[in-house]
Amino acid sequence: MGQLIKGKPAADAVTVHLIEEVKNLKRKNIIPKLTIVRVGKNGSDMAYERGATKRCNSIGIEIAIKELPEDISQQSFIDELKKINEDSTTDGIMVFRPLPKQLDEDIIKHLIDPNKDVDCFNPLNMSKLLEDDNSGFSPxxxxxxxxxxxxxxxxxxxxxxxxxxxxxxxxxxxxxxxxxxxxxxxxxxxxxxxxxxxxxxxxxxxxxxxxxxxxxxxxxxxxxxxxxxxxxxxxxxxxxxxxxxxxxxxxxxxxxxxxxxxxxVTTSILAKQVVMACKRQNNI
Amino acid sequence: MGQLIKGKPAADAVTVHLIEEVKNLKRKNIIPKLTIVRVGKNGSDMAYERGATKRCNSIGIEIAIKELPEDISQQSFIDELKKINEDSTTDGIMVFRPLPKQLDEDIIKHLIDPNKDVDCFNPLNMSKLLEDDNSGFSPxxxxxxxxxxxxxxxxxxxxxxxxxxxxxxxxxxxxxxxxxxxxxxxxxxxxxxxxxxxxxxxxxxxxxxxxxxxxxxxxxxxxxxxxxxxxxxxxxxxxxxxxxxxxxxxxxxxxxxxxxxxxxVTTSILAKQVVMACKRQNNI
Missing domain, CATH: 3.40.50.720 (NAD(P)-binding Rossmann-like Domain)
Structure with missing residues (x-):
């Protein structure tokens, strides 16, 4: 009889470690922050978002949700993404995909700041996986x-x-x-x-x-x-x-x-990569 | 007994096809051009360069060799690369690698114009291979x-x-x-x-x-x-x-x-990608 290996113990182990890391960061007045970009109200996106929010809260990672209208134009989306890129309090950005059809992912993926790209949307981070360069992020x-x-x-x-x-x-x-x-x-x-x-x-x-x-x-x-x-x-x-x-x-x-x-386990990895992004941006 | 399959017939077939393509381009007053960037006088680089020159000449592709001193500084190298990127007569750029130690490939690879990057040095082209997007170039x-x-x-x-x-x-x-x-x-x-x-x-x-x-x-x-x-x-x-x-x-x-x-076969592929780059840059 094979062993059923559950995700929760692995996720909990990551969480316990991150709680300590975030405590140490807070001592330096640094609070890691994830901004989630969601277009529309897709059910599975919102379910994932609730899970991610719960996980981040339990770790002490700040979380912001940027909900954008389902029919947002390409240019408005890009403007919003740029604002989040430039927001110095945001360490990690996750964009729910696939995006609605009027938004061109092949353009947008290049615009997310690669240093904040905690779900590996930008091809620069994807190419780092190919190069075995661990300075990027993984999906x-x-x-x-x-x-x-x-x-x-x-x-x-x-x-x-x-x-x-x-x-x-x-x-x-x-x-x-x-x-x-x-x-x-x-x-x-x-x-x-x-x-x-x-x-x-x-x-x-x-x-x-x-x-x-x-x-x-x-x-x-x-x-x-x-x-x-x-x-x-x-x-x-x-x-x-x-x-x-x-x-x-x-x-x-x-x-x-x-x-x-x-x-x-995925939300704990998301949290892990937000903390990683935060440490890198603060040269820790 | 297995068959020994030589590269020359495959290379010749590519060459014959490219000769026709270049003729068609010349009718439109377009001459494809490859610029090779070589730092120092490495023997195998120079051997490859001779092969590439011969191949390009036989096809009607113009070729320019930019030889740079072995001890060139990072900034000077970048300045030279930028000039070639901006040279409107150059359709394809090939940089011999590895570069000497004082030059940081991890920085330089991002600076070659991806649209002229006919040997797939820029990670943007590498990531296109991963995405099965054939608008880039292959090594x-x-x-x-x-x-x-x-x-x-x-x-x-x-x-x-x-x-x-x-x-x-x-x-x-x-x-x-x-x-x-x-x-x-x-x-x-x-x-x-x-x-x-x-x-x-x-x-x-x-x-x-x-x-x-x-x-x-x-x-x-x-x-x-x-x-x-x-x-x-x-x-x-x-x-x-x-x-x-x-x-x-x-x-x-x-x-x-x-x-x-x-x-x-490699130099015929190089030539093929130069012609491809030239056609794309001229929207053909």
């Missing part, structure tokens, strides 16, 4: 996967890791983070042939494709660690991951549940 | 590997490809180019365990580690395509690749020789 979900692996002492170096999915928010940056940690990484995707064969060689399988319970035990090597990044709604209306956890639990070494797995 | 050697695969009709989509080596000039960008072409890519490196086992599952193996003849037939699946990017000098003083070609030739489907393989 929070990708970094949350690494945090869980580290918390549960799952060795990355030298291990065979299969990442299923190649999105710009999880699959690709996560593959780079794993490569930078000296894993031997294979990226699988919709065009991959014989995926079961490839996956079942992996010591660690990370699934981030966004399809309900699509990965079963035939993809998993006995004893492997499985990290499920998917958050889907199953036919009964319940939350589920990309992995059929029940089907796999007997075979895996460890597996993250959905809900309660990777998703529980 | 010439990485793109030369793709050119050879295409010329010899070696299918990439859906195939298992192992890239051995993770440098910023070949291994990483090539892995992204292959992923963008829907290959299932595994990146191996010095910390990879059981590399023979992993490589010998691949339909295509690309070797770019810079160690003489380190890959023998035990790493290769029967009938696989092997692309050897290494250029080394063996114990007899002769040029050789990273692959022991003699040892592998019986087992492979196709293999590139060294010399005469990938290296023969």
């Amino acid at each position: 929070c979900t990708a970094a949350a996967v690494i945090e869980i692996l580290d918390y549960y002492k799952i060795k990355i170096e030298g291990k065979r890791v299969v990442v299923i999915g190649r999105s710009m928010v999880v699959g690709k940056p996560l593959s780079l983070l794993l490569l930078n940690r000296n894993a031997t990484v294979t990226i699988c995707h919709s065009r991959t042939q014989k995926m079961e064969n490839i996956c079942s060689q992996a010591d660690i399988v990370v699934v981030c494709i966004g399809k309900s319970k699509i990965i079963n035990k035939s993809y998993i090597k006995s004893g492997a660690a499985v990290i499920d990044v998917g958050i889907n709604v199953d036919t009964n209306g319940a939350l589920c991951g990309d992995v059929d956890t029940e089907n796999c639990i007997e075979k895996v070494g460890m597996i993250t549940p959905v809900p309660g797995g990777v998703g529980s | 010439c050697t990485a793109a030369a590997v793709i050119e050879i695969l295409d010329y010899y009709k070696i299918k990439i989509e859906g195939k298992r490809v192992v890239v051995i080596g993770r440098s910023m000039v070949v291994g990483k960008p090539l892995s992204l180019l292959l992923l963008n072409r829907n290959a299932t890519v595994t990146i191996c490196h010095s910390r990879t365990q059981k590399m023979e086992n992993i490589c010998s599952q691949a339909d295509i193996v690309v070797v770019c580690i810079g160690k003489s003849k380190i890959i023998n037939k035990s790493y290769i699946k029967s009938g696989a395509a092997v692309i050897d990017v290494g250029i080394n000098v063996d114990t007899n003083g002769a040029l050789c690749g990273d692959v022991d070609t003699e040892n592998c030739i019986e087992k492979v489907g196709m293999i590139t020789p060294v010399p005469g393989g990938v290296g023969s």
Whole structure:
């Protein structure tokens, strides 16, 4: 029987550490601050925002929400973003994506101050992942996967890791983070042939494709660690991951549940990167 | 017996196509121009420069060499680069790397005009590879590997490809180019365990580690395509690749020789990207 590894203990460990860090900063009269930019009232954005607010409050990070109208023009959005870039009290900025269609992400992504870009929206930070330059920021979900692996002492170096999915928010940056940690990484995707064969060689399988319970035990090597990044709604209306956890639990070494797995760690990573941004901006 | 696939026919095919393109441009009074920036008189830089000059001349691309003193200061280098960026007759810029130690590549790479950056020095172009955005440029050697695969009709989509080596000039960008072409890519490196086992599952193996003849037939699946990017000098003083070609030739489907393989294609890719840059800058 495999071990169900929950996100909460990993998130709590990060939080405990950050509380100490923020205390030390406050002694120097520095208060880390995150500004969240949300366009419209998307339900899942607002749910994430509540989670992030709660997490930041518990750590002592100040949080500001900039809600912008759903039909905001490109120029008005850019003006607002520039104001936040220039706001010296803001250390970290997170912009909910995807943005509405009238806003051109390919232009906007270059305009967020890379030093405040705590969710790795700006290509300059993305290219730092590629260069194994840790002076930037990682996308929070990708970094949350690494945090869980580290918390549960799952060795990355030298291990065979299969990442299923190649999105710009999880699959690709996560593959780079794993490569930078000296894993031997294979990226699988919709065009991959014989995926079961490839996956079942992996010591660690990370699934981030966004399809309900699509990965079963035939993809998993006995004893492997499985990290499920998917958050889907199953036919009964319940939350589920990309992995059929029940089907796999007997075979895996460890597996993250959905809900309660990777998703529980992302806001702590966001907070971690806000504190990191704050320290860098204050040369600490 | 595997087929030795040479670079020259692939390079010639690119050249023939470019000659036509440049003729068409000249009818519009547009002459593509490459400016090469070389600091000092490094032998291999100068050899590459001669090859690039010959190639560009044969195509009708104008070429300018900016030779700068070995001990040039950071500020003087930046001033020179800015002049070339602003020179409206220059469509493409190639800077020989690595630069001497007094020059900070981490600063300079951001300063080359991304629209003229035909060897993908600027991180903005590197991040476009990650985003599968083909409005940028690829590192010439990485793109030369793709050119050879295409010329010899070696299918990439859906195939298992192992890239051995993770440098910023070949291994990483090539892995992204292959992923963008829907290959299932595994990146191996010095910390990879059981590399023979992993490589010998691949339909295509690309070797770019810079160690003489380190890959023998035990790493290769029967009938696989092997692309050897290494250029080394063996114990007899002769040029050789990273692959022991003699040892592998019986087992492979196709293999590139060294010399005469990938290296023969890079200058044609450079020329191709100069013409591409020229057309974009003229909105053609």
